[in-house]
Amino acid sequence: MNAFNSLIDGFGTALTPLNLLWAAVGVLLGTAIGVLPGIGPAMAVALLLPVTYGLEPTGAFIMFAGIYYGAMFGGSTTSILLNTPGESAAVVAAMEGHPMARAGRGAQALAAAAIGHFAGGMIGTLLLVALAPTVADLAVGIGAPDYFAIMVLAFVAVTSVLGSSRIRGLASLLIGLTIGLVGLDQMTGQQRLTFGSLQLADGIDVVIVAVGLFAIGEALWVAAHLRRTGAEAIPVGRPWLGRNDVRRTWKSWLRGPLIGFPFGAIPAGGAEIPTFLSYVTEKRLSKHKEEWGKGAIEGVAGPESAASASAAGTLVSMLTLGLPTTAVAAVMLAAFQQYGIQPGPLLFEREPDLVWGLIASLFVGMVLLLALNLPLAPLWAKLLRVPRPYLYAGILFFAAVGAYAVGGEPADLVILLVIGLIGFGMRRYGLPVLPAVIGVILGPNAEQQLRRALQISDGGVGGLVDTPFSVTVYGLIVVIVAWPLLTKALARARRRDGGA
Amino acid sequence: MTATDVPPAERGRRAWLREHSELGVCVLLLLLGALVLTDALTMDVEITQRGPIGPKTVPVAVGTGLLVVALLLAIDVLRGGRGEAEGGEDIDLSEPADWRTVLLLAGVFLATAVLIEPLGFPIAGALLFWGSAYALGSRHPDRDPLIAAVLSVLTYVVFNNLLGVPLPGGPLMGVL
Numbered sequence: 067m068n069a070f071n072s073l074i075d076g077f078g079t080a081l082t083p084l085n086l087l088w089a090a091v092g093v094l095l096g097t098a099i100g101v102l103p104g105i106g107p108a109m110a111v112a113l114l115l116p117v118t119y120g121l122e123p124t125g126a127f128i129m130f131a132g133i134y135y136g137a138m139f140g141g142s143t144t145s146i147l148l149n150t151p152g153e154s155a156a157v158v159a160a161m162e163g164h165p166m167a168r169a170g171r172g173a174q175a176l177a178a179a180a181i182g183h184f185a186g187g188m189i190g191t192l193l194l195v196a197l198a199p200t201v202a203d204l205a206v207g208i209g210a211p212d213y214f215a216i217m218v219l220a221f222v223a224v225t226s227v228l229g230s231s232r233i234r235g236l237a238s239l240l241i242g243l244t245i246g247l248v249g250l251d252q253m254t255g256q257q258r259l260t261f262g263s264l265q266l267a268d269g270i271d272v273v274i275v276a277v278g279l280f281a282i283g284e285a286l287w288v289a290a291h292l293r294r295t296g297a298e299a300i301p302v303g304r305p306w307l308g309r310n311d312v313r314r315t316w317k318s319w320l321r322g323p324l325i326g327f328p329f330g331a332i333p334a335g336g337a338e339i340p341t342f343l344s345y346v347t348e349k350r351l352s353k354h355k356e357e358w359g360k361g362a363i364e365g366v367a368g369p370e371s372a373a374s375a376s377a378a379g380t381l382v383s384m385l386t387l388g389l390p391t392t393a394v395a396a397v398m399l400a401a402f403q404q405y406g407i408q409p410g411p412l413l414f415e416r417e418p419d420l421v422w423g424l425i426a427s428l429f430v431g432m433v434l435l436l437a438l439n440l441p442l443a444p445l446w447a448k449l450l451r452v453p454r455p456y457l458y459a460g461i462l463f464f465a466a467v468g469a470y471a472v473g474g475e476p477a478d479l480v481i482l483l484v485i486g487l488i489g490f491g492m493r494r495y496g497l498p499v500l501p502a503v504i505g506v507i508l509g510p511n512a513e514q515q516l517r518r519a520l521q522i523s524d525g526g527v528g529g530l531v532d533t534p535f536s537v538t539v540y541g542l543i544v545v546i547v548a549w550p551l552l553t554k555a556l557a558r559a560r561r562r563d564g565g566a
Numbered sequence: 567m568t569a570t571d572v573p574p575a576e577r578g579r580r581a582w583l584r585e586h587s588e589l590g591v592c593v594l595l596l597l598l599g600a601l602v603l604t605d606a607l608t609m610d611v612e613i614t615q616r617g618p619i620g621p622k623t624v625p626v627a628v629g630t631g632l633l634v635v636a637l638l639l640a641i642d643v644l645r646g647g648r649g650e651a652e653g654g655e656d657i658d659l660s661e662p663a664d665w666r667t668v669l670l671l672a673g674v675f676l677a678t679a680v681l682i683e684p685l686g687f688p689i690a691g692a693l694l695f696w697g698s699a700y701a702l703g704s705r706h707p708d709r710d711p712l713i714a715a716v717l718s719v720l721t722y723v724v725f726n727n728l729l730g731v732p733l734p735g736g737p738l739m740g741v742l
Contacts, residue, residue, distance in 0.1 A: 103656050120729030233642055234649055237595055237635045243628045244602055251621035258625060259605050282675075284654075289667045289702060293658040454656060455704035456713065462671065463695045466678055467721055470687075471731045479679035483672060490668070495591050496649025513624045520619055 069199045076422030080430050085128050088121075089427045092129035093434045096136020100156075101144055101449045104288055104457060107137035108393035112276040113464045115397070116471035118404040124420050128427040130401060131381070134394050135187055135428065138337070138374050139435050140446065142179040146172060146366070147300050147447050156373070158341040162358070162365030167300045169361050177305035178315050178367040180439045185319040186371030187432045190327050190378025195425060198414070201386040205411035210519040211530050213410070215539035216389050217512035222543050223333030223391075224501045226550075231496065238497045241488070242505020245270055252514055270481060271472045272400040275506045278482045279499050280393070281465040283489020285458045290490075292454060305443050315367040318348050322371025329372075330379025336392035337373040344372035378428070385409055385421060390507070393500050400507050588649055592640040599632030670701035686736010687726075691718035 079085060099110045111130050118126050141156035146163035159179060166175040205212075225235035248259045249269025260266040307315070322344050329340035348368040349358050358365060383389040388409040390396040402409050407417060414421055439446070469482040492499055516530075523529020531537055606625035651659055674697035681690040695714040704710055725731045 104654065116725075116731060117729060119731050120725075231642075231647070231649065233635060233638050236631075237591075237639060240595075240628060240632050240635055241598070244598060244632070247602070247625055247628060254621050256609060256621040258609070258621060259602065261605075286668050286671060287652065288654060288656050289671055290663040290665070291657045291659055291661065292664070292667070292702065293656050453704060455699040455702035458702055459695050459698035459704075460717070462675065462698045463691060463717065463721075466675070466691070466694055467687075467725065467733075470682065470733065471725065474732065474734075476679045476682050479682070480676070483675050483679075487672070491591070493652040494649075494663075495588050496651060497591070516624070517619055525619075 069195055072199075072418060072422045073195055073426060075418070076424075076426030077429075079124060079419055079423030080128065080426035085125055085423065085427060086430065088125040088129040089132050089431050090434060092132020093136040093139075093431050093438060095129075096133035096138075097140040097435065097438060097446060098136075098449060099133065100137035100140020100142075101446050102140075102452065102457065103144065103450070104284065104454075105461065106280075106393070107134050108397050109280040109284060109461070110137070111394055111397045111401070112273070112280045113461070113468055115273045115276065115401055115404065116468045118401050119471060123405045123407065123417075124423050126401065126405075127398070127420065127424045128431075130398055131424055131428055132431045132434075134377055134398075135183075135374065135431055136435055138187075138370075138377055139180060139183050139439050142183070142366075142370050142373075143176065143439075143443060143446055144450065146175045146179065147302060148450060156341075157338070158345045158369040159366055161345065162362050165359070166361035166363065166366065167302065171361060171363075172300055172302035173305045174307055174311055174363060175361070175366050176302065176443045177307045177440065178311065178363050179370040180305060180436060180443070181307070182315075182319050182322060182367045182370035183374040183439075184432055184436045186323045186326055186374035187378065187428070187435075189320070189323040189371075190330070190375030191425065191428045191432070193323070193327050193375075194378045194382050194428075198382050198386050198425075201382065202411045202414045205387060205535070206415075208411060208535055209533070210515045210522065212533055212535045212539070213388075214512060214515040214519055214530065215536040215543075216387055217508045217515065219539050219543055219546075220333060220389050220504055220508055221501075221512075222546055224498075224504050226546055232550075234495075234497045235501050238492060238499065239501035239505045241492075241497075242275075242502035243509040244505075245275055245485075245502070246506045246509030252510060253517060265475070265477050268473075269510075270485075270506075271478070272403060272507055273472050274469050274478055274482050275485055276397050276400055276503055277465045277468045278485030279489040279492075279503055280397075281461050281468075282482060282486025283493060283499065285461045285465070286486060286490045287493040288458060292458075302444055302447060305440055311363055314354070315363055317351075318344075318364045318368035319371045321347065322368045322373075323375035326372030326375030327379040330376030330391065331382045332379075333383075333389065333391040336380065336394075337376040340372045340376050341369040344368040381425075381428075385413055385424075386411060390504060393503065396500065396503050396507055403507070586643055588643045589640060591649075592636045592643065595632050595636035595639065599629050599636060601629075602632060603629035667701055667703075671698055674698055674701060683734055684736070686738055687733040688715075688718050688722045688738050689736055691721065 080089065095110065096107065099105045099107060110133050142159040142163065145156040145160035146167050149160050149164040163175040163179065166172060221239055225239050226232050248266055250256065250267055251258055257267060325344045325347065326337065326340040330336065345365055345368065348364040352358065352362060352364050354362060380391050380395050383391050384395040384399060388399065390399045399409060465482065466479060469478045472478055489499060492502070519529050531540060602625055606622050606629055609622050653659060674694060678690050678694040681693065692714040695717055696711050699710050722733055726733050
């Protein structure tokens with residue numbers, strides 16, 4: 067019952083007026099960002115990183131988590147009413163939700179999505195409460211070799227699981243690692259890639275890299291291909307569900323988290339895969355197969371519930387191991403670094419107020435989100451009419467504020483633009499952005515852990531694999547790397563059998 | 567020179583280059599790798615080395631990795647592999663890229679970097695927003711500057727006075 071007591075203490079932290087305010091600000095911003103096209107939760111948290119200079123950590127993380135969960139809620143609104151998903155996690159919501167809206171059942175689709183997010187978020191967060199302390203306890207003795215193994219796992223996972231091309235993922239990761247190298251070596255003070263510049267000797271701040279790649283790169287890329295004819299949103303009334311709809315959806319709401327939560331916790335691309343798996347599962351189990359593709363309500367309820375539960379799963383790996391499995395988690399990890407806090411097994415011991423306050427605030431945020439989204443959905447849908455020039459000009463504006471706030475140096479704005487142009491080129495040629503961001507955030511840390519581990523073992527490479535934990539992680543890495551080769555070999559063998 | 571003046575061989579080569587423009591990414595990765603390796607190998611670390619691996623090892627690994635990836639990517643492109651341009655709800659990939667807007671936005675952003683200290687954040691920020699909105703196609707001479715000014719001053723007050731993140735006030739804030 068230790069976790070339960072800690073959670074009660076956490077509510078004490080989360081329910082102070084100031085932290086309640088931050089939670090409210092977070093979910094409001096998050097919903098707006100989810101609804102607005104072009105801004106994802108990762109970009110939003112990146113743009114808000116400068117508040118870490120003025121805010122104490124608990125309030126900042128409560129706000130960031132509110133944005134993460136809120137964007138999930140808001141994203142489905144765009145999918146259902148406009149058929150253009152606001153978030154990659156909301157792609158599936160469009161498949162059944164948009165036909166429902168076209169058939170005049172938009173209100174029911176929005177309700178099924180909102181309650182699905184609520185159920186998924188609640189169950190996911192309960193699992194987080196139950197599991198996170200155990201994982202942290204198991205991992206509490208881990209040292210430098212284990213940390214290094216986890217970071218290698220993060221690198222391998224983001225480059226080979228996400229995106230369609232491993233080689234492009236690897237190129238992106240190496241670009242990120244290179245940016246992370248710039249500055250003074252943390253152990254010896256040796257200058258690296260600074261070219262004698264005092265500006266570069268401090269290194270390139272993670273805030274500037276994240277804002278440049280996520281915000282400037284995205285704004286420039288959209289500007290180059292701005293859609294001139296906007297899609298029209300379907301007008302919709304207040305969301306509600308009839309008794310018949312509830313009878314069809316309640317099982318889907320409960321099944322979603324079982325798929326979403328585990329997928330969020332592993333580095334497999336966040337909510338995209340679990341929402342799709344949930345969709346397929348619901349379709350197979352449905353008693354109304356003829357409705358699929360034309361607006362089956364289970365196809366909205368299940369995947370949306372899975373999406374929010376995966377966000378909770380993401381927080382388990384981020385808080386207990388310091389392993390970011392999605393872009394939002396990566397940027398939140400950067401925020402932890404800004405405060406000089408190292409997420410990992412010791413976080414629960416060293417910063418119990420922060421962690422449990424954050425977890426308790428997730429429950430608070432979920433209730434706020436349900437209250438905000440059910441009655442106000444038609445109002446949120448109006449955000450879709452924001453003129454695009456203002457939207458993207460606003461992104462550039464806040465990106466500039468964020469980069470300048472880092473050190474008050476105009477030169478940082480130039481570095482920001484250069485990184486933004488790199489982000490633009492990466493989007494043009496299909497290099498995923500996430501590996502680069504993970505490379506910048508984890509790269510320097512991984513190098514330090516590697517060198518520390520080798521210092522302990524006096525240079526012996528065996529020192530990297532002398533704990534059961536690190537061996538397990540490297541085993542996982544081998545499976546991830548070998549998986550596509552294995553399936554290819556299997557397919558070839560099968561074809562040969564068929565031909566013989 | 568129009569397309570008809572160009573000899574067929576030349577035209578074919580251009581089309582090939584346009585088709586394989588992703589090779590430019592390989593060249594950039596190659597250059598970056600060479601840069602990282604040169605920097606790492608010219609490092610003078612005799613005195614500062616502590617532990618079995620010094621500040622050189624990781625840069626050498628990253629630089630080598632960049633060279634290898636540049637080669638592998640080039641092979642992939644020549645074999646017909648293409649990086650998929652990123653889609654999005656406001657993105658229309660059927661039209662050619664609008665370079666004018668991108669250059670204008672980059673120019674406005676650079677101007678902000680130059681102007682932020684002499685003019686202060688409220689003025690430079692408002693110019694950034696107005697200029698960007700203009701570049702993106704907004705033409706409301708009454709509404710645009712007003713929104714820009716309100717947003718900029720509001721942001722200045724929130725960051726400078728409420729969050730305690732200092733921004734330069736410039737002459738405008740000196741007057742007020």
